[in-house]
Amino acid sequence: MNNNTSLPKVLGVGNALVDVISVLKDDSVLEKFGLPRGSMTLVDTELSEKIYDATYSEKSELTTGGSVANTMRSLASLGGNGGYLGKIGDDKLGKLFQHDFERKGITTHLIKSDIDTGRVMGLVSPDSERTMATYLGAAADLQPKDFTPQLFEGYDYLYMEGYLVFNHDLIKAGVEMAKAKDLKVAIDLASFNVVEANLEFLKDLIKNYVDIVFANEEEAKSFTGKEPEEALHEIAKDCELTIVKVGKDGSFIKYKNKVVKVGTIKANALDTTGAGDSYAAGFFYGLTNGYNLEICGKIAALVSGKVVEVMGANLPDEQWAEIKKEIVKIVG
Numbered sequence: 001m002n003n004n005t006s007l008p009k010v011l012g013v014g015n016a017l018v019d020v021i022s023v024l025k026d027d028s029v030l031e032k033f034g035l036p037r038g039s040m041t042l043v044d045t046e047l048s049e050k051i052y053d054a055t056y057s058e059k060s061e062l063t064t065g066g067s068v069a070n071t072m073r074s075l076a077s078l079g080g081n082g083g084y085l086g087k088i089g090d091d092k093l094g095k096l097f098q099h100d101f102e103r104k105g106i107t108t109h110l111i112k113s114d115i116d117t118g119r120v121m122g123l124v125s126p127d128s129e130r131t132m133a134t135y136l137g138a139a140a141d142l143q144p145k146d147f148t149p150q151l152f153e154g155y156d157y158l159y160m161e162g163y164l165v166f167n168h169d170l171i172k173a174g175v176e177m178a179k180a181k182d183l184k185v186a187i188d189l190a191s192f193n194v195v196e197a198n199l200e201f202l203k204d205l206i207k208n209y210v211d212i213v214f215a216n217e218e219e220a221k222s223f224t225g226k227e228p229e230e231a232l233h234e235i236a237k238d239c240e241l242t243i244v245k246v247g248k249d250g251s252f253i254k255y256k257n258k259v260v261k262v263g264t265i266k267a268n269a270l271d272t273t274g275a276g277d278s279y280a281a282g283f284f285y286g287l288t289n290g291y292n293l294e295i296c297g298k299i300a301a302l303v304s305g306k307v308v309e310v311m312g313a314n315l316p317d318e319q320w321a322e323i324k325k326e327i328v329k330i331v332g
Helices: 028-032 045-055 067-078 092-103 137-141 162-166 168-180 192-197 199-209 217-224 228-236 275-288 293-307 319-331
Strands: 010-013 017-023 040-042 061-065 082-089 107-113 118-124 130-135 157-161 184-188 212-216 241-245 251-255 258-262
Touching (some): 010 067, 040 192, 045 118, 045 130, 061 092, 067 092, 067 184, 067 275, 067 293, 067 319, 082 092, 092 107, 107 137, 157 162, 157 275, 162 168, 162 192, 168 199, 184 199, 184 275, 199 217, 212 217, 212 228, 228 241, 241 275, 258 293, 275 293, 293 319
Parallel strands (some): 010 082, 010 157, 017 118, 184 212, 212 241
Antiparallel strands (some): 017 061, 118 130, 251 258
């Protein structure tokens, strides 16, 4: 990978997981296992295995995953400069994760755990909506002590996964140390049910530590009680840069007092897994290259639009060359 090491560097921190993506004939499996359609639900080992047995087929796909991990992998594929901190098991899935990231040229800070590597059962409905059942495994073993001042050396941005907010001490330790090292802190709000369960903590975190917030319309509504554009202004009161994604209608971006609305590209949506993660990758690529808000948003929309056309959050390596050509046209 020809990553540009002269660009500002983003440190992603998240749940290092392996995705098992399966297409459903209908939504009866979701009802059977009590999984709210379109959400992310944490499951234990036993339930994860039951869902696996009920949905896995020879057509299922196995890829490295985790929300911020997806972003960092796509950022590296674009030629961005990034690193990743997460926890994996000393097992086959952990080796797969590490190999994939090192191959992409990402600086890895992967800590080994005695627990198995986490996995996500990504269940894709016929209309391409995805529902996730997540067994965190080793990923949940990430601890505040895993953050050290040395970890942040050479980085300009910290990008933390909203799914980590279940561990308040962990996320607080990360953002406090990052701010002490003068990094810009970004967070993705992850899922509407994550926001609902951690609302007061998230509000305090964003007000006091976070510079950049990524949210989709459901997450923004859970956070503010408002529709996308109003939610944008509400969130923006407490951070420097706010992005609210509205699916097919594009995204709203607010930096200080400037607001930009960006559309989407025409896409034949097959699976929405990783759409938001890819958007963040495109946006960070634009941001670290010093492009204006509109160009950042257009690059984000391009990458996001390409990812929904494939199963899972991984684009084939050969597709990135085409995307880079499109970016040249966007930048002008």
